[in-house]
Amino acid sequence: LSMMAMGGCSREYQTLLLQMQQQAKIMQNTSMLLDPYIRIQGLDKLDYKEHCKESPGTFPSKDTLQGLSRKGFLQTLNATLGLVLHRLAAFQKKVPHITKDKDQDWKQVSQAEGYIRGVRNNIFCLTPLLNNSSEMVTPTWAGPRTLPPPSLSADAFNHKLDGCKFLQGYHRFMHSVEQVLSEWAEGPSRSRRHSP
Amino acid sequence: QKKGAPHDLKCITNNLKVWDCSWKAPSGRDTLYEVCIENRFNSCYRSEKTNTKIPALLPGDHEISINPIHNHSSISKFILNEENISLIPDTPEILNLTADFSTSALHIKWNDKGSAFPHHSNVTWQIEILRKKKMEIVTLMTHNTTLNGKDTLHHWSWTSDMPLECVTHYVRMRCYIDDLHFSGHKEWSDWSPVKNISWSPDYQPKVFPEDKVVLVGSDVTVCCVIQEKVILAQFGKEKCSLIHLDGENVAIKIYNISVSPTSGTNVVFTTDTNLVGTVIFAGYPPDIPQKLNCETRDLKEIICTWNPGRPTGLLGPHNTSYTLFESFSGKNVTFKRAEDPADISYQLFFQMIPNWEIYNFTLNARNPLGQSESTILVNITKRAVYPHTPTSFKVKDTNSTAVSLSWYLQGNFAKMHLLCQVEITKSNSVQELRNVTVKGVEDSSYFVVVGKLSPYTNYTFRIRCSTETFWKWSSWTIEKQHLTTEAIPS
Numbered sequence: 175l176s177m178m179a180m181g182g183c184s185r186e187y188q189t190l191l192l193q194m195q196q197q198a199k200i201m202q203n204t205s206m207l208l209d210p211y212i213r214i215q216g217l218d219k220l221d222y223k224e225h226c227k228e229s230p231g232t233f234p235s236k237d238t239l240q241g242l243s244r245k246g247f248l249q250t251l252n253a254t255l256g257l258v259l260h261r262l263a264a265f266q267k268k269v270p271h272i273t274k275d276k277d278q279d280w281k282q283v284s285q286a287e288g289y290i291r292g293v294r295n296n297i298f299c300l301t302p303l304l305n306n307s308s309e310m311v312t313p314t315w316a317g318p319r320t321l322p323p324p325s326l327s328a329d330a331f332n333h334k335l336d337g338c339k340f341l342q343g344y345h346r347f348m349h350s351v352e353q354v355l356s357e358w359a360e361g362p363s364r365s366r367r368h369s370p
Numbered sequence: 371q372k373k374g375a376p377h378d379l380k381c382i383t384n385n386l387k388v389w390d391c392s393w394k395a396p397s398g399r400d401t402l403y404e405v406c407i408e409n410r411f412n413s414c415y416r417s418e419k420t421n422t423k424i425p426a427l428l429p430g431d432h433e434i435s436i437n438p439i440h441n442h443s444s445i446s447k448f449i450l451n452e453e454n455i456s457l458i459p460d461t462p463e464i465l466n467l468t469a470d471f472s473t474s475a476l477h478i479k480w481n482d483k484g485s486a487f488p489h490h491s492n493v494t495w496q497i498e499i500l501r502k503k504k505m506e507i508v509t510l511m512t513h514n515t516t517l518n519g520k521d522t523l524h525h526w527s528w529t530s531d532m533p534l535e536c537v538t539h540y541v542r543m544r545c546y547i548d549d550l551h552f553s554g555h556k557e558w559s560d561w562s563p564v565k566n567i568s569w570s571p572d573y574q575p576k577v578f579p580e581d582k583v584v585l586v587g588s589d590v591t592v593c594c595v596i597q598e599k600v601i602l603a604q605f606g607k608e609k610c611s612l613i614h615l616d617g618e619n620v621a622i623k624i625y626n627i628s629v630s631p632t633s634g635t636n637v638v639f640t641t642d643t644n645l646v647g648t649v650i651f652a653g654y655p656p657d658i659p660q661k662l663n664c665e666t667r668d669l670k671e672i673i674c675t676w677n678p679g680r681p682t683g684l685l686g687p688h689n690t691s692y693t694l695f696e697s698f699s700g701k702n703v704t705f706k707r708a709e710d711p712a713d714i715s716y717q718l719f720f721q722m723i724p725n726w727e728i729y730n731f732t733l734n735a736r737n738p739l740g741q742s743e744s745t746i747l748v749n750i751t752k753r754a755v756y757p758h759t760p761t762s763f764k765v766k767d768t769n770s771t772a773v774s775l776s777w778y779l780q781g782n783f784a785k786m787h788l789l790c791q792v793e794i795t796k797s798n799s800v801q802e803l804r805n806v807t808v809k810g811v812e813d814s815s816y817f818v819v820v821g822k823l824s825p826y827t828n829y830t831f832r833i834r835c836s837t838e839t840f841w842k843w844s845s846w847t848i849e850k851q852h853l854t855t856e857a858i859p860s
Binding site: 214217219220221222224225329330332334335 | 632633634635640
C-alpha cells in the first residue's frame with residue numbers, strides 16, 4: 175500500500191491502522207518537512223532551534239488526543255491535517271513550479287503534502303469501519319477551531335520563524351498521533367479512555 | 371587715536387543694506403557715543419553701546435567719527451570702505467525637519483529671507499547631517515539657490531543609508547552669499563540651531579529596514595533597535611562586524627549584495643536570549659519584455675505573449691506585474707502571475723473592439739525595483755491572425771473522383787477570406803497540397819470539394835487554414851483516411 179495512494183478503500187481495519195501508524199512514524203520525522211523548510215527559508219545558517227519551539231495550543235496535545243473517542247480522534251486528525259495542507263499551500267503558492275521541480279527541498283515539501291493526503295485518505299477509509307456513523311462530524315477537539323492564520327507576523331523574518339514553530343508542532347503532533355495509534359493497535363481494552 | 375579713544379572699529383553686514391559697526395573703548399566710561407558719517411548729509415547716530423547700525427555706504431572711502439559725548443578730547447576718526455566690510459549672512463533657520471522612515475528620507479524646509487537683500491545674489495547652503503549622541507558627521511552637502519528679492523521657501527531631501535529608526539539624526543545648515551556687487555569680505559553664516567529626528571522605540575527589539583527590496587550590487591545598512599547586547603550579526607551565513615550606535619543599538623553594512631534565494635536573505639542579530647531579524651530581497655528590475663507578440667486566434671480576443679527576459683530574483687509580493695495598455699482605446703489589462711504558478715506562460719488576453727483593426731499596445735513590466743516596457747503596433751486583420759485548429763473535419767464522397775471536405779473553425783472571419791491548404795496523400799504516399807479560398811463566416815463550418823482524384827483509391831486528407839493576408843497557418847487537422855468510390859463502368 176503506497177503511503178500516499180489515494181483511491182479505493184481497504185476494508186481491513188488492522189491493515190489501515192497499521193498503515194496509518196507507519197505513515198505517522200514517517201511523518202513525525204523532521205527530515206520530512208521541517209528540515210527542508212528551514213533550508214528553504216535560510217534558517218539553517220542560524221542557531222534557530224532556541225527560537226523555533228512549538229507554540230502551545232497550536233496542535234492538540236497527546237493527552238488531548240488520548241482523551242478523544244476513536245471517531246473524535248480521526249475527525250480531529252483529519253481537520254488538523256486539513257489546516258496543515260492549507261498552510262503548506264500558502265507557503266508553496268508564490269514559488270513557480272520551475273523552482274519547485276528543480277529544488278530537492280521543495281520536492282520534499284511536495285512529498286510531505288502527499289503523505290498528509292495519504293493519511294486523510296486512510297482516515298476516510300477507516301472511519302466507516304468504526305461502528306455506526308460514517309459521515310464526518312466536526313472534530314471534538316475543543317482546541318482552536320482553526321489553526322492560527324498562515325501569517326501571524328507581518329514581517330518576513332518572523333513569518334519564517336512562525337512557520338518553523340508551526341512545523342515543529344506538526345512533527346510533535348504526528349509523534350503523538352503515532353503513539354495513540356499504536357495504543358489502538360494493542361486492542362481497545364488496553365488503551366485508556368478509549369471507546370470506539 | 372588718542373589714548374582712551376574708541377578704537378578697532380569693525381563693521382559687518384548681514385544683508386548689504388545695514389552695516390553693523392562695533393568698536394572698542396575703555397569699559398565703564400562714556401556710555402553715550404555719537405557716530406557721524408562725514409559726508410554731505412553729515413548723518414550722525416547715537417548709541418549707548420560700543421556698536422551701532424548705519425545704512426550701507428556706497429563703495430569708496432568714507433570718514434567716520436566716533437565721539438564719546440562726555441569727553442571731547444577722545445574723538446576718533448576712521449576711514450570706512452566697503453572693501454573692509456564682512457558680509458556675514460544671518461544664521462539660517464530650519465523651519466521644518468521631517469522624516470519618512472519607510473524610505474529613510476529626511477526632508478527639511480527653510481526660508482531664504484531673500485526680501486532682506488537688495489538684489490539677486492547666489493547663495494550656497496551647506497547642510498550637515500550628524501548621527502548619534504556624539505554628533506558624528508555623516509555628510510556635508512551643498513545646495514545652491516538664488517535670492518530673488520522675495521522670501522522663498524526651500525525644500526531639500528536626503529536619503530540616509532542607515533535606517534532612521536536606529537539612531538538619532540541631527541541636521542544643521544549655514545549659508546554663504548556670493549553677491550557680485552559687494553566688494554567686501556564674504557563669510558559663512560553661523561550654523562543654524564540643530565534639529566533632530568529620532569524614532570520612538572516600543573521596546574520590542576526590531577530590525578530595520580523591514581523586508582527591504584534592493585538592487586543586486588548595492589550596499590545595504592541593516593540595523594537593530596534593541597535593549598540587550600548583540601553578540602552576533604549574520605547576513606545569510608556570513609558573520610558581520612558590528613557598528614555600534616547609541617545604547618545597545620547596532621548596525622551592519624552589507625556591500626555589493628548578491629541576488630537573494632527565493633525566500634530572501636535573512637539578516638539576524640543574536641543576543642544571549644533573543645534572535646531578531648529581517649529579510650532582504652536582492653533582485654533586479656524587470657527586463658524589457660522580449661518578443662512581445664500579439665495575435666488573435668478568432669478575431670474576438672487578442673493574445674499577447676512575451677518573454678520576461680532576465681529573471682528578477684524576486685517572487686511573491688515582489689514579483690513583476692505586467693499591464694498591457696492599448697493607447698487608442700485607453701483600455702488596459704493586468705497580468706496576475708500568482709493565480710496558477712504551474713502556468714509559466716506569459717500571456718494576456720485583450721478583447722477586440724468591433725471594427726477596430728489597428729492596436730497600439732504597450733506592455734509595462736513593474737516590480738519594486740523599477741519598470742520597463744515594450745510596444746507593438748498591430749494591424750490585427752492583416753498580420754496577426756493565427757486561426758485555431760479546424761475541428762470536426764469530415765470527408766464525404768461526392769463521386770468517384772471527388773470528395774467534399776467539411777470542417778468547423780471557431781472565430782469571426784466574416785469580413786475576410788480564408789486561405790486553406792488541403793494535404794492529399796495518396797496510398798502510394800504521393801503527397802499533394804492544394805490551396806483553396808473560402809469566404810469567412812463567424813464560428814461556422816466550411817465546405818470544399820476536392821476533385822481530380824483517382825477512383826477506388828485510398829487517400830489521407832488533412833487541412834489547415836490561414837487568412838488570405840497570410841500570417842500563420844493553423845495547426846493541421848487530424849488526418850482522415852478515405853477510399854474513393856469505384857468509377858461507374860461507362
